[in-house]
Amino acid sequence: MLQIEDLKVELGGSVILEHIDLEIRPGETHVLFGPNGSGKTSLLMTIMGYPQYRVVAGKIMFKGLDITSLPINERAQLGIGISYQRPPTINGVKTRQMVSVCGGGAVDVEGLARKVNFTGFLDRDVNAGFSGGEIKRSELLQLMAQDPDLMLFDEPESGVDLENIALVGKTIARLLQKDQDEETVNGRSKMRRKMERTKMGLIITHTGYILDYVAADKGQVLFKGRLSCVSNPREILTCIGESGYEECVTCILETS
Amino acid sequence: MHFRDELKQRAEKVRDKAAAIGPDVDLEVFQKDPVDHAYLDEEDLARLEGAEREQLVMSGLDLSMKDRGGTFFQKDTSVIHCKTKAEGVEVLSIKQALQKPWIQDYYWKLVPVDADKYTAAAELDLHDGYVIRSLPGTRSVYPIQACLYLDREGLQQTVHNIIIAEEDSELHIITGCATSPHLKKAAHIGISEFYVKKNAKLSFTMIHNWAEDMVVRPRSVARVEEGGLFLNNYVCMKPVRSLQMYPTTHLEGPDAVARLYSIIVGSPGSEYDVGGRVYLKNPGNRAEIVARTITNGSRIIARGHLVGEVADIKAHLECRGLILNGGTIHAIPELEGHVDGVEMSHEAAVGKIAQEEIAYLMSRGLSEDEATSTIVRGFLNVDIPGLPEPLKREIDRAIERSDKDVM
Ligand SMILES: Nc1ncnc2c1ncn2[C@@H]1O[C@H](COP(=O)(O)OP(=O)(O)OP(=O)(O)O)[C@@H](O)[C@H]1O
Ligand SMILES: [Mg+2]
Numbered sequence: 061m062l063q064i065e066d067l068k069v070e071l072g073g074s075v076i077l078e079h080i081d082l083e084i085r086p087g088e089t090h091v092l093f094g095p096n097g098s099g100k101t102s103l104l105m106t107i108m109g110y111p112q113y114r115v116v117a118g119k120i121m122f123k124g125l126d127i128t129s130l131p132i133n134e135r136a137q138l139g140i141g142i143s144y145q146r147p148p149t150i151n152g153v154k155t156r157q158m159v160s161v162c163g164g165g166a167v168d169v170e171g172l173a174r175k176v177n178f179t180g181f182l183d184r185d186v187n188a189g190f191s192g193g194e195i196k197r198s199e200l201l202q203l204m205a206q207d208p209d210l211m212l213f214d215e216p217e218s219g220v221d222l223e224n225i226a227l228v229g230k231t232i233a234r235l236l237q238k239d240q241d242e243e244t245v246n247g248r249s250k251m252r253r254k255m256e257r258t259k260m261g262l263i264i265t266h267t268g269y270i271l272d273y274v275a276a277d278k279g280q281v282l283f284k285g286r287l288s289c290v291s292n293p294r295e296i297l298t299c300i301g302e303s304g305y306e307e308c309v310t311c312i313l314e315t316s
Numbered sequence: 317m318h319f320r321d322e323l324k325q326r327a328e329k330v331r332d333k334a335a336a337i338g339p340d341v342d343l344e345v346f347q348k349d350p351v352d353h354a355y356l357d358e359e360d361l362a363r364l365e366g367a368e369r370e371q372l373v374m375s376g377l378d379l380s381m382k383d384r385g386g387t388f389f390q391k392d393t394s395v396i397h398c399k400t401k402a403e404g405v406e407v408l409s410i411k412q413a414l415q416k417p418w419i420q421d422y423y424w425k426l427v428p429v430d431a432d433k434y435t436a437a438a439e440l441d442l443h444d445g446y447v448i449r450s451l452p453g454t455r456s457v458y459p460i461q462a463c464l465y466l467d468r469e470g471l472q473q474t475v476h477n478i479i480i481a482e483e484d485s486e487l488h489i490i491t492g493c494a495t496s497p498h499l500k501k502a503a504h505i506g507i508s509e510f511y512v513k514k515n516a517k518l519s520f521t522m523i524h525n526w527a528e529d530m531v532v533r534p535r536s537v538a539r540v541e542e543g544g545l546f547l548n549n550y551v552c553m554k555p556v557r558s559l560q561m562y563p564t565t566h567l568e569g570p571d572a573v574a575r576l577y578s579i580i581v582g583s584p585g586s587e588y589d590v591g592g593r594v595y596l597k598n599p600g601n602r603a604e605i606v607a608r609t610i611t612n613g614s615r616i617i618a619r620g621h622l623v624g625e626v627a628d629i630k631a632h633l634e635c636r637g638l639i640l641n642g643g644t645i646h647a648i649p650e651l652e653g654h655v656d657g658v659e660m661s662h663e664a665a666v667g668k669i670a671q672e673e674i675a676y677l678m679s680r681g682l683s684e685d686e687a688t689s690t691i692v693r694g695f696l697n698v699d700i701p702g703l704p705e706p707l708k709r710e711i712d713r714a715i716e717r718s719d720k721d722v723m
Contacts, residue, residue: 152694
């Protein structure tokens with residue numbers, strides 16, 4: 061379980077997140093909405109442990125441990141992983157090597173790459189000249205190899221073409237154990253699968269396309285550095301579309 | 317040998333002339349007398365053991381000779397092994413070659429003997445060196461290896477090498493320079509003259525493993541004829557007191573190509589002044605100079621100079637430096653276009669490892685140190701097109717081995 065309590069975060073001397081409370085239980089996937097610059101990426105980076113995002117109040121708990129001041133790699137080892145919005149290029153390091161690193165050296169890189177149509181990119185430097193959509197698939201491939209318990213997705217479907225969006229959507233669903241194309245998987249019922257589900261997800265999206273593939277449990281809106289509502293993700297999306305973020309925050313607050 | 321009398325006279329005049337660049341070295345303090353070592357046959361070489369073997373292997377020497385077409389091995393001043401297996405390739409010592417009339421067409425024909433005190437010393441104090449020549453139309457499958465080894469404390473090792481790739485031939489050479497594990501102070505002066513004839517292809521990969529108090533002054537010039545390709549790779553990952561070299565390549569025929577790659581990791585207290593210079597003199601000439609330097613508390617000057625003299629030439633210079641643990645990197649890229657229609661560019665960057673890249677790798681589970689070393693290795697991992705696989709492996713191995721020292 062991920063528990064964030066009354067979190068306040070500063071970046072470059074100014075407060076970018078405040079009074080953040082968030083709880084993601086095992087098996088749950090949340091969707092995070094919010095206008096540009098509202099602090100969504102910042103929240104993910106803070107959970108991952110980027111030191112420039114300074115936690116000045118509150119705490120982050122994961123699997124019962126206070127991880128607020130843990131370095132990035134220790135959080136990764138505890139089972140937190142992230143698919144970045146804009147990852148850096150690593151010159152001279154091949155994607156193949158990177159995926160292998162993610163899997164602790166014990167994964168079938170080719171096999172995983174095939175699942176996201178990425179075998180042709182394995183011998184290229186990580187993110188070097190990758191298109192927007194290719195970056196997303198590269199990030200997903202790395203997460204597949206890492207297979208963390210809590211997955212943070214920063215706009216996984218932005219920049220992805222219509223054909224690949226299904227691939228991305230289904231891959232995320234599989235990662236989060238939310239793939240439900242079939243009534244039963246390995247002879248187990250949907251109900252059983254739900255009970256056995258342990259993976260946690262937090263997905264940032266502007267479009268909500270991802271909701272067509274991943275049955276998210278909750279939606280949240282981040283507005284001006286604050287998490288402003290918790291509700292059904294579809295409802296939030298409709299509301300934002302009809303009346304904008306600001307309206308939506310108040311309206312849903314009132315109804316719930 | 318009269319032809320050398322005139323050379324010696326010219327050399328005498330510049331006995332004390334400092335080089336145009338780089339710290340001046342007092343060569344008087346070094347000993348130049350011959351140091352005799354017994355000739356070793358193949359079995360002897362294969363039996364070499366311990367730290368000495370390790371040094372040789374690190375410099376790319378394959379002591380089993382399995383993957384090599386021939387071997388030249390000079391220890392201090394003596395040639396201790398010289399043999400070729402590959403058909404169409406000749407390997408001989410320069411002392412032997414100087415007995416033959418044809419050598420006059422090559423010896424000191426590219427490097428001026430009176431350039432500075434080091435070229436002068438190379439003529440006046442010449443110990444030996446190698447001549448490697450591929451016959452016209454031949455293609456060597458395995459690289460030829462040449463090793464210049466320093467064992468005697470305080471010695472000035474002085475060599476002159478000539479490499480000739482005859483028309484339509486393909487020749488690959490790996491050359492290692494190394495010092496024995498106990499050696500601290502010595503000097504190495506090496507002249508190299510490269511002749512790449514019409515449509516020939518020559519790759520020359522040099523791996524240096526020096527000692528902390530070594531002074532190294534190579535002087536090399538290459539001449540590439542029409543359609544020829546000269547690929548020059550340089551790797552130096554070990555300490556050295558002072559290394560200064562500025563190899564020059566002249567593209568003398570249309571469509572001749574030169575590509576120079578260097579990878580240098582500077583240790584604390586070491587000083588490197590290195591670079592490459594290419595003159596593009598004919599239509600269709602191409603040149604690329606790529607340098608990757610890392611300093612760990614050393615001083616590195618990384619030079620590059622491209623001179624475009626005619627239209628329809630293309631040249632690029634890439635110089636990237638990483639400051640890991642103090643020290644300085646001074647990148648000096650120079651482009652000189654003399655006419656309309658040259659296409660020349662450079663990119664130079666000096667900095668530290670981006671924190672963002674370290675964090676990225678850490679978020680995939682690597683510790684900060686592991687992430688740093690992965691990025692550093694990536695930085696040094698230059699793609700060198702056209703380099704045969706065994707030579708790529710040698711470069712990778714040199715980088716792998718030095719990994720510990722870098723961190
Ligand atoms: N180094 C910095 N110093 C100060 N403010 C910064 C710095 N970097 C980013 N910010 C600001 O922090 C705010 C939150 O940015 P963040 O990237 O978290 O937004 P976001 O919600 O992910 O936006 P988007 O939807 O555009 O991706 C923005 O206003 C941004 O400009
Ligand atoms: Mg963002």
